[in-house]
Amino acid sequence: MIERVKLLEYEAKRILKAGSIPIPKSYIPDPNEPQFLPAVIKSQVPTGGRGKAGGVVVVNTEDEYKSALGKISKLEIKGFLPKTLLAEEALAIDRELYLSLLIDKPSASIMVMANSNGGVEVEENSEDSYWKQSITGKSDFDAIGQSLADYYDLPDKTFVLQDLVEKLYHCLVTNDALLLEINPLVITKDGQVVAGDCKMELDDAAAFRHPDWDFEAEKTESNFVTLDEKGTVATVANGAGLAMATVDAVADAGLVPANFLDIGGGANEASVLAAFKRLMEYEGLKVIIINIFAGITRCDEVAKAIIAARDQMPSLPPLAVRLAGTNYEQAAELLTDHGIAIQPSLADAITAAKKEII
């Protein structure tokens, strides 16, 4: 299973910069004074949708700068609080485009995807509105840049786009990235082409080749697969077999499982918190089903982790918890004391979950 190391924007942009890809001037903001204005203050959380959530703010004055820093550092986005903020020169935006390169497993190639409608509304773009092309050889860059320029209707940017695709390709390959997404790719009012935002995911299996890798975003240790981004039911189980059975049971009950997650044997507070954080990225999430069969894992440890997560994550959706095995009694007492119902079987947990989905 592929583990993805998801970088924060500022980490991804450092890599872009090293690859000579144009990014806005930026700095890690000092709370006392801005280095330059106007600037954009951006929350560095490992999730998208920051713009819509109020985590990206343009500031023109020193007062606005200070107040934005204060607000954004306390703003939780999809369950994440930023450890770092980023200040960038504000761009005078003419157009916002979408451009990404990714490892496409079905075609065993590197795919370029583009959309003339970039920015915060990309979710509105239908799957087949994307321009797609695989890179099969070095000579492709010129052709791809050319057709991209046609597609975006930017005939005078042909050379810039050819150069950009080639640099992005090298950046993806040399960094063992699985995804490199520029959204928005900004065309400024004075005609510059700049990476306004960057989402980068690295292949953790290649970490041994990169002793310098040291990123703020922690990778999830567990076996995790997204099944449906729009799923309403997230699942957390221990052991691959139980995790699969849980997903199947959810689907059999007519619900839409968002993911498969095996948190493994040593489920503890950190791993449960990390798992929940990842699940919070699903926009349609209504309920999380937790199905743990405790052998080496202890039910009371899992219960404590669940309670801690509930306290720390105010926007956590309802939980349907089924625990069985070692220290079940203590777990049941702990959860009940904290107003969390404990279900005797997976079928009961699914029935409870159904009540959360109207």
Ligand code: GDP
């Ligand atoms: P995301 O919402 O997490 O993807 O964050 P982005 O970094 O993509 O920023 C969201 C949106 O904020 C962009 O699509 C722009 O519309 C806006 N934005 C970001 N940077 C700037 C900037 O420098 N100038 C202006 N005017 N808008 C910006």
Ligand code: MN
């Ligand atoms: Mn973006």
